[in-house]
Amino acid sequence: MILRLKTSTRLLFSALLLTAVTGYGQQAAPLYHNGMVVCAYPDASQVGVDILKKGGNAVDAAVAVQFALAVTLPEAGNIGGGGFMVFRPAKGLPNTLDFREKAPAAANKNMFLDANGNVVPNMSIATHQASGVPGSVDGMVEAHNKYGKLKWAELVQPAINLARSGFKITPHLASDLNRNAESFKQLNPGKTYFLKDTPWEAGQLLIQEDLAKTLEQIRDKGRAGFYEGKVAAQLTAEMKSGNGMITESDLKNYHSVWRKPIIGRYKDYKIITMPPPSSGGIALLQLLHSVEKYPLHRWGYNQDSTVQVVVEAERRVYADRSKYLGDPDFFKVPVDSLLKPEYITSRMQNFSWDKATPSSDIKPGTFAGYESDQTTHYSIVDKEGNSVSITTTLNGGFGSKIVVKGAGFLLNNEMDDFSAKVGVPNMFGLTGGTANSIQPGKRMLSSMTPTIIEKDGKLVMVVGTPGGSTIITSVFQTILNVIEFNQDMQQAVASKRFHHQWLPDEVYIETAGTFTEAVKDKLQQKGYKVIVHGPSGRVDAILVTKGSMLQGGADPRADDTAAGW
Secondary structure, three states, X not given: OOOOOOHHHHHHHHHHHHHHHHOOOOOOOOEEOOOEEEEOOHHHHHHHHHHHHOOOOHHHHHHHHHHHHHHHOOOOOOOOOEEEEEEEOOOOOOEEEEEOOEOOOOOOOOOOEOOOOOEOOOOOOOOHHHOOEOOHHHHHHHHHHHHOOOOHHHHHHHHHHHHHHOEEOOHHHHHHHHHOHHHHHHHOOOOOOOOOOOOOOOOOEEOOHHHHHHHHHHHHHOOHHHHOHHHHHHHHHHHHHOOOOOOHHHHHHOOOEEEOOEEEEEOXXXXXXXXXXXXXXXXXXXXXXXXXXXXXXXXXXXXXXXXXXXXXXXXXXXXXXXXXXXXXXXXXXXXXXXXXXXXXXXXXXXXXOOOOOOHHHOOOOOOOOOOOOOEEEEEEEOOOOOEEEEEEEOOOOOOOOOEOOOOOOEOOOHHHHXXXXXXXXXXXXXXXXXXXXXXXOOEOOEOOOOEEEEEOOEEEEEEOOOOHHHHHHHHHHHHHHHHOOOOOHHHHHHOOOEEOOOOOOOEEEOOOOOOOHHHXXXXXXXXXXXXXXXXXXXXXXXXEOOOOOEEEEEOOOOOOEEEEO
8 A cells, every 4th residue: 555645744744854853843845946045044045036037147146145145144144254156057167266355465474463472362353453355245246247147236236125125134133133232332433233222123124224325336336336436435444443454455456366166076976166265175075085985874874983984084184274274375285185085095094993083193194295153155056057156254243243334334354264373273263374374465264165066967966054163064064964864955954963173172063962872972982072062054055856956955043045936
């Protein structure tokens, strides 16, 4: 007898199964045929879908989403930050765009040290000096010039409408605004941005008139609407008010860079990802190769053997990151050496099943010749099969929390992503070396890992996440969830994650229930220190099913939304 369930029953069963696997109550993954946008805020997702419906391609939608997120996701969406784009056309070669921020011309390697050579607390986080030269607007202009179809003004206008008319805030955004209200007051004397007399409540309108005016300048003048003229003058005046370093010359001289993607393989899958100054692409490929020979599928999701192999791979990869990764325009990054299969295999040779390898015993590898929590990611696929994976950031939540007077946008605190001092961790606990030291005009190292996956020449997945130092491991585990553990896209992004970054020598888990008690006991008996650390990343991804449908995965840890048509 064949049991046939009603559609509603099947959906309920799927939701219950997903809750059991992930710990998050979620509906089954949405499916669309013509196009999909998955990003961190529902209004911005809808903006992207509207652009696709108008005949725009994935890059057009990406530009519109970037500006819409600058309005609706002030924690991380931005015009005052930067990011990375991975683009895979339906036909032709993939490409990547680096619109990461740069150190101002007046920056120097000792700028965050006191007279005794010690790092000054919070100077690289919550001051005007914490800001790098923004790249997001230039990046969107470059992407549109190269690949866009619709007119530029059409892509910026939806964000202007959201800023001027306002949008209803979610409980999550209301909580973030309330929690940071005191910082906004202290860091923005004489300004009232994001502040009101009573606490914010879900459903209230957030109206940003000054931001709307800034976006109008960008709509009408393109790149010059931000890097020259009125907005540039407002930004540099803000810098001068707090002894910041960004000048009009810095703004005029900023340009994003097209770079050759990092491409590797995991089993039958082709991985297209971001090159330096992102550390994410190299680290992701190192991680995938490190675990490729192990039977993860047989062991299962978050089982002790799976966790042990993944943690030991992460430990070694983050050690390499600390020494060898930086801006390739300033430091020769040994990409080929780091990605040689023999080298990666050699790094795992001292791994023992009997006990944890102490991080104190792991140093960056040797060979011949020798990022906030509040980043945001969005994934887009259009009707023709063009795909875009973009991760963009202000670094910390709301960046430096300093708003440009009159212009209404937040400044980044990306200078903290440099190594202020060799061996001293940044806000995410990441330790760096001379490869990522501060130099004028240099791009700071990032963990952002926008990635696109194909198999047999066909698009399979578009994936990425925010999460500071957890970005790389969140993308890595999401990919494994699909390929090795047969999870659908929504399950894969919702499943509980764990993280190890070499130093500190701890395994971070999201909740006490991330591992079963049996798994946790086995790991602790082998010397692994397991720490509950809270949510890890906010993955937004798209999977192309065997039936060529687009299946969305929007992270349930916040307001992330999958929309399509």
